[in-house]
Amino acid sequence: MVKKQNKIKEELKGFGIDIVKQAEKGKNPTITLPVRALSNIIYDRKTRTLVLGKKMAERSFFNVAHAKKFLQTVEVASIIKRELLESGKHSSLRDVFYMAKRTIPGTTVNLVDDQTDSDKAIEDLEVVTTFSREQLHVNANKNGSIAGKVVIEDSGDTIDWSKLGSGGWSIPSNVENIKFKKVNAKYIIYMEKAAVWERLHEDKFWNKNNCIIISSQGQTTRGIRRLLQRLYEEHKLPIYVLVDNDPWGFYIYSVIKYGSIALAHAAERLTIPGVKFIGISCDDITKYDLKKHFIRFTDQDKARLKQIAEYDWFKDNKEWQRQFEMMKKNDAKVEIQSLSSRGISFISEKYLPEKIKNKEFLD
């Protein structure tokens, strides 16, 4: 542990020393970073993940357009090293923003204008040092709940995921140091809606079906993705994703399975190529008679669907293209909760068990 900490500190220091050396040689201090934009994202067909391409961008201090960003990156690096790593404390993204925020003397320029500036600097440092944000002692907010017959150890405490009342265990941003002591589950269901999780939890779905249920609220956080990946890799648990029948739901599935553009540099630690899509599929709409719960597509929905259908990793997938076609024809979306129209526990008693039994998944 301590050894690794030192290595991270040394890596950050090395980043600074390199800049100092460039300056001493009379060179314009420059940081070289891979371009983190769709133009430099490659879908690796072998590993089935999104990874960064080879396009590099240079950021120089003596360049009107780069100077401020350059300063932000170095300042955030020094904050992480001195304030967090050296004291052994962790902080949130928001904390880092406030630690960096100040007006540069003699100007009206703020070192960071809003949190996106410091967030971006942290992402840059992840790329530069190859350590994750959590390893740099910066955590995101807790997000998501989990329940199942699993016992873990976290920061010296033993926690039983089956004995945490109605709220379940909330998933921290950093799940790196969690140890799985006992895992008794056949699969994992990950859902985008907290309300659906609560339904399944109240119905003791995880107990009856011997599985783990995890939810987030909206986009899947890094902590959840990493936790899913660890359970998938360390305990070989199949993962099924349950989302709304809309382009945004499809994208949540896509991010967990293939990775995202913003975090392509962390693909290795986060993507899970083996996850499967359980629902709501367009076929479910017919099968479970959900058409009456259609919500009309907005122009935004239409545009998003078109974009997703054109992604490299979906382009040649016939089954998915069929889904996109059907959704386009529907010109409408359906929420998971619409299943409740057939009874409040229809989802836990009928829908999910049936789908899992019949192996009705999309890959």
Added chain:
Amino acid sequence: MPEKIKAEELAKKQRQVSVSEFFVRNRHLLGFDNPVRALLMTVKELVDNSLDACDEMRVLPEIVIELKQLSESRYIVTVEDNGPGIVKVQIPNVFGKLLYGSKFAKLSQTRGKQGLGVSVSVLYSQLTTGKAIKVISKISSKKPAHYYELKINTQKNEPEILKEKEMDWKKDHGTKVEIELEAKYQKGRQSVDEYVKQTAIVNPHVNITYITPTKEKIFYKRVVEELPREPREIKPHPYGIELGTLMQMLISTTANTLTGFLQNDFSRIGSTTAKEMYNLASLNGKSNPRKLDATSAEKLFNAMQKVKVIAPPTDCLSPIGETLLIKGLKNEIKADFYAATSRSPTVYRGFPYIIEAAVAYGGELGKEETTRLLRLANRVPLLYQQGACAITEATTDTNWKPYGLQQSGSNMPIGPAIILLHIASVWVPFTNEAKDAVAHYPEIIKEIKLALQDVGRQLGSYIRKTVKVKEQQERVGLFEKYIPELSSSLYNLTGVNKGKIEASLQKILKKSLKNLLENGEKAK
């Protein structure tokens, strides 16, 4: 012949319309339609006459203008000059008779023209107060000054002398006029204050002492000790006359032959051109011009317009000049930048004219305000009817954006600037008798635009240069401020001495300054 009887009957009803009746009906045409404007018009007529007189005498003008308030709506305007003075017998005629003057139908670049101005003020004074005007004038140190109290007999259009006497006056020569009238004094863009200020700008050879109704004494000191070039009188050009004028000229000519008339009374007509004209009109060159009937006069007029005649001489004009325009502006308006242009003389309808433009930018001028336009004709400020003026049209029609001012559509530009435009001509085509606005002759508008574009280009290159310098300074300044920040961040990160890092960064900044500025531009 029934027609004749009818005409005779009609003649009985016809009577001479008295000048006062004419005035009351048409006071708006003459600029006396409200008390604010009446005050301005009176000052303007008096000052214009004083300046014209001084210029004619080739003496550097010393003008004193005083406004005295008697009651809420009653003022006394006094204007005193050091001009040549008026000979005794002429004093009553100059002030007490409408349409009497030396400058009527004379083609030279003077301020006044019709001999209408001062006497209209006198008439207005008389109609609103019943008071006589007071005049003192002296033509030489060897002669006494003459004092008159005058009114106009509105029935006969003749001066009425209420008092006259000889008196001592400290001046060697000059004239002082005092007019009491119903008026209203206001500040602002169309005020006497503004008129005096603009007059000082475009007459940089004049000393003006101006005493306001609140007894404030403002002194406009001359910035040049030389008189402007004396404008020369020219004869009419055949393209610039109307049929009526031609008929008047035929009657009053001293020439005994038609060919003589054409050659003597017009500019640019020699014997060949004259022959071409009367031949085209099928008239005899040796005939008596005074005996030409109306039909022949019209034939002659048409022929004169058809024959090719070279443009009139233009050396008769007296422009202000670029140097003096800038000097005049500098004296009254504190700005960062001044530019002026004086175009070559050109001709419209046989009348030579010159367009001059100037611009002042920055300094104390308001940043986000509509740019002010100072319109001047023969060195006289035009304060009313801006919207109806060809100068305004040419200004709003010019695209000011490339010259660094903001502008939306065809509106006045916006920015910290003043635009001055001066038209000098032997005959400025005004839209009305109050001489408020220049008429919309396309050739004049085109010429004004060319002048505006010229000063515009100078302004644009100044703005670009200063803005560029400012941006460059800001850019370098930014790096200077960033260096200590980066150095302390790097010190915290690496432990390397902060001063050492700062020194190497400063060194790079100095070395790559030029490069940096160019890069910055490319980035833009």
